[in-house]
Amino acid sequence: MDQREYKLIFTGSMGAGKTTAIAAVSEVAPLCTDVQNTDHSEFAKATTTTGLDYGEVTLPGGQVLRLFGTPGQTRFRFMWDILGKGALGVVVLVDNSRPDPVRDACDYVQAFSNVIAGTRAVIGVGRCDAYPTPTLEEYDDALKAIGVNVPVISADVRQREHVLTLVDILFYQIEAAETVSSGAVA
Ligand SMILES: Nc1nc2c(ncn2[C@@H]2O[C@H](COP(=O)(O)OP(=O)(O)O)[C@@H](O)[C@H]2O)c(=O)[nH]1
Ligand SMILES: [Mg+2]
Numbered sequence: 490m491d492q493r494e495y496k497l498i499f500t501g502s503m504g505a506g507k508t509t510a511i512a513a514v515s516e517v518a519p520l521c522t523d524v525q526n527t528d529h530s531e532f533a534k535a536t537t538t539t540g541l542d543y544g545e546v547t548l549p550g551g552q553v554l555r556l557f558g559t560p561g562q563t564r565f566r567f568m569w570d571i572l573g574k575g576a577l578g579v580v581v582l583v584d585n586s587r588p589d590p591v592r593d594a595c596d597y598v599q600a601f602s603n604v605i606a607g608t609r610a611v612i613g614v615g616r617c618d619a620y621p622t623p624t625l626e627e628y629d630d631a632l633k634a635i636g637v638n639v640p641v642i643s644a645d646v647r648q649r650e651h652v653l654t655l656v657d658i659l660f661y662q663i664e665a666a667e668t669v670s671s672g673a674v675a
Pocket of ligand 2: 507508509523542
């Protein structure tokens with residue numbers, strides 16, 4: 490059995506659903522540092538992630554995934570490099586009701602470009618029911634234009650199965666990247 494520890498990052502704007510996603514799948518009580526939100530300029534929400542979220546989930550193969558949620562507010566950006574150290578991939582959560590969610594997706598992908606290395610990410614677009622545009626194709630096109638070839642799916646992170654799907658896809662992306670870089674597939 491693969492005993493390695495896998496560190497995955499959940500990132501995205503305030504209210505995109507990082508805390509919800511990690512809480513939905515974690516097998517340990519999720520650690521969350523949300524406090525009263527005093528920054529209603531970025532998002533009108535009672536609480537907000539100032540520090541980080543943490544949870545764990547075990548894959549059917551026995552691999553333990555450690556899930557870290559980043560603080561969404563841009564003034565906590567300095568923490569992203571710290572969180573990104575040793576991470577194998579990134580789940581970028583996007584809120585399709587935001588003014589320019591495609592731009593959000595590209596910004597977060599670029600902020601974690603070292604970890605993502607072109608492929609080690611998955612984009613989960615939320616609130617697609619109420620906000621069907623931009624479409625997933627628009628995300629695809631914008632990401633390809635910045636040299637990033639990653640799956641984009643619609644996901645409601647309140648649903649455990651959707652979050653597990655995001656994690657599965659990301660795990661597949663990571664394994665595929667490692668197979669290529671180890672030369673196992675020529
Ligand atoms: N209606 C709707 N609500 C969503 C969806 N995804 C997330 N939410 C809600 O959006 C909020 C996200 O908050 P939170 O997880 O704290 O976001 P964070 O700032 O990224 O940690 C929660 O109240 C979720 O229930 C979605 O697809 N549809
Ligand atoms: Mg949060």
